[in-house]
Amino acid sequence: MQSANLQKQKLELIEKIIHTDDQNTLDFLKSILNDETSDYELTDEQKQIVEEATAKYYSGEEPSFTWDEVKNNIRKRNFQD
Incomplete structure:
Protein backbone atom coordinates (compact mmCIF):
# COMPACT_ATOMS: atom_id res chain seq x y z
CA MET A 1 0.00 0.00 0.00
CA GLN A 2 1.26 3.47 -0.88
CA SER A 3 1.94 6.07 1.74
CA ALA A 4 -0.37 9.07 1.89
CA ASN A 5 2.55 11.36 1.00
CA LEU A 6 3.40 9.35 -2.14
CA GLN A 7 -0.23 9.37 -3.22
CA LYS A 8 -0.40 13.14 -2.64
CA GLN A 9 2.73 13.71 -4.76
CA LYS A 10 1.29 11.67 -7.59
CA LEU A 11 -1.95 13.63 -7.53
CA GLU A 12 -0.05 16.92 -7.52
CA LEU A 13 1.94 15.84 -10.59
CA ILE A 14 -1.20 14.72 -12.37
CA GLU A 15 -2.78 18.10 -11.64
CA LYS A 16 0.25 19.92 -13.10
CA ILE A 17 0.21 17.73 -16.20
CA ILE A 18 -3.50 18.34 -16.72
CA HIS A 19 -2.98 22.11 -16.65
CA THR A 20 0.13 22.32 -18.84
CA ASP A 21 -0.17 23.75 -22.33
CA ASP A 22 3.48 23.20 -23.23
CA GLN A 23 3.81 20.48 -25.86
CA ASN A 24 7.55 20.11 -25.20
CA THR A 25 6.88 19.32 -21.55
CA LEU A 26 4.27 16.75 -22.47
CA ASP A 27 6.57 15.14 -25.04
CA PHE A 28 9.37 15.01 -22.48
CA LEU A 29 7.17 13.40 -19.85
CA LYS A 30 5.83 10.93 -22.38
CA SER A 31 9.35 9.89 -23.39
CA ILE A 32 10.32 9.35 -19.75
CA LEU A 33 7.23 7.35 -18.95
CA ASN A 34 7.61 5.26 -22.11
CA ASP A 35 11.31 4.79 -21.35
CA GLU A 36 12.26 5.98 -24.82
CA THR A 37 15.90 6.66 -25.46
CA SER A 38 16.85 10.16 -26.41
CA ASP A 39 17.96 10.93 -29.95
CA TYR A 40 19.95 13.90 -28.67
CA GLU A 41 23.72 13.73 -28.92
CA LEU A 42 26.35 16.18 -27.83
CA THR A 43 28.40 17.86 -30.51
CA ASP A 44 32.16 17.29 -30.53
CA GLU A 45 32.62 20.79 -29.15
CA GLN A 46 30.20 20.09 -26.28
CA LYS A 47 31.95 16.79 -25.53
CA GLN A 48 35.29 18.64 -25.40
CA THR A 66 27.32 20.78 -3.09
CA TRP A 67 23.81 21.63 -4.25
CA ASP A 68 23.14 23.30 -0.87
CA GLU A 69 26.26 25.46 -1.26
CA VAL A 70 25.17 26.54 -4.73
CA LYS A 71 21.69 27.48 -3.50
CA ASN A 72 23.11 29.42 -0.56
CA ASN A 73 25.56 31.31 -2.79
CA ILE A 74 22.75 32.31 -5.15
CA ARG A 75 20.57 33.44 -2.27
CA LYS A 76 23.41 35.54 -0.84
CA ARG A 77 23.98 37.22 -4.22
CA ASN A 78 20.28 37.96 -4.65
CA PHE A 79 20.12 39.63 -1.24
CA GLN A 80 23.23 41.74 -1.95
CA ASP A 81 21.87 43.13 -5.22
Whole structure:
Protein backbone atom coordinates (compact mmCIF):
# COMPACT_ATOMS: atom_id res chain seq x y z
CA MET A 1 0.00 0.00 0.00
CA GLN A 2 1.26 3.47 -0.88
CA SER A 3 1.94 6.07 1.74
CA ALA A 4 -0.37 9.07 1.89
CA ASN A 5 2.55 11.36 1.00
CA LEU A 6 3.40 9.35 -2.14
CA GLN A 7 -0.23 9.37 -3.22
CA LYS A 8 -0.40 13.14 -2.64
CA GLN A 9 2.73 13.71 -4.76
CA LYS A 10 1.29 11.67 -7.59
CA LEU A 11 -1.95 13.63 -7.53
CA GLU A 12 -0.05 16.92 -7.52
CA LEU A 13 1.94 15.84 -10.59
CA ILE A 14 -1.20 14.72 -12.37
CA GLU A 15 -2.78 18.10 -11.64
CA LYS A 16 0.25 19.92 -13.10
CA ILE A 17 0.21 17.73 -16.20
CA ILE A 18 -3.50 18.34 -16.72
CA HIS A 19 -2.98 22.11 -16.65
CA THR A 20 0.13 22.32 -18.84
CA ASP A 21 -0.17 23.75 -22.33
CA ASP A 22 3.48 23.20 -23.23
CA GLN A 23 3.81 20.48 -25.86
CA ASN A 24 7.55 20.11 -25.20
CA THR A 25 6.88 19.32 -21.55
CA LEU A 26 4.27 16.75 -22.47
CA ASP A 27 6.57 15.14 -25.04
CA PHE A 28 9.37 15.01 -22.48
CA LEU A 29 7.17 13.40 -19.85
CA LYS A 30 5.83 10.93 -22.38
CA SER A 31 9.35 9.89 -23.39
CA ILE A 32 10.32 9.35 -19.75
CA LEU A 33 7.23 7.35 -18.95
CA ASN A 34 7.61 5.26 -22.11
CA ASP A 35 11.31 4.79 -21.35
CA GLU A 36 12.26 5.98 -24.82
CA THR A 37 15.90 6.66 -25.46
CA SER A 38 16.85 10.16 -26.41
CA ASP A 39 17.96 10.93 -29.95
CA TYR A 40 19.95 13.90 -28.67
CA GLU A 41 23.72 13.73 -28.92
CA LEU A 42 26.35 16.18 -27.83
CA THR A 43 28.40 17.86 -30.51
CA ASP A 44 32.16 17.29 -30.53
CA GLU A 45 32.62 20.79 -29.15
CA GLN A 46 30.20 20.09 -26.28
CA LYS A 47 31.95 16.79 -25.53
CA GLN A 48 35.29 18.64 -25.40
CA ILE A 49 33.87 21.19 -22.94
CA VAL A 50 32.59 18.40 -20.69
CA GLU A 51 35.93 16.56 -20.86
CA GLU A 52 37.87 19.73 -19.98
CA ALA A 53 35.55 20.55 -17.09
CA THR A 54 35.82 16.98 -15.80
CA ALA A 55 39.62 17.09 -15.96
CA LYS A 56 39.69 20.38 -14.05
CA TYR A 57 37.35 18.94 -11.43
CA TYR A 58 39.44 15.81 -10.86
CA SER A 59 42.71 17.74 -10.81
CA GLY A 60 41.35 20.11 -8.18
CA GLU A 61 41.96 23.07 -10.49
CA GLU A 62 38.37 24.20 -10.13
CA PRO A 63 36.38 23.96 -6.92
CA SER A 64 33.21 21.95 -6.65
CA PHE A 65 30.17 22.74 -4.57
CA THR A 66 27.32 20.78 -3.09
CA TRP A 67 23.81 21.63 -4.25
CA ASP A 68 23.14 23.30 -0.87
CA GLU A 69 26.26 25.46 -1.26
CA VAL A 70 25.17 26.54 -4.73
CA LYS A 71 21.69 27.48 -3.50
CA ASN A 72 23.11 29.42 -0.56
CA ASN A 73 25.56 31.31 -2.79
CA ILE A 74 22.75 32.31 -5.15
CA ARG A 75 20.57 33.44 -2.27
CA LYS A 76 23.41 35.54 -0.84
CA ARG A 77 23.98 37.22 -4.22
CA ASN A 78 20.28 37.96 -4.65
CA PHE A 79 20.12 39.63 -1.24
CA GLN A 80 23.23 41.74 -1.95
CA ASP A 81 21.87 43.13 -5.22
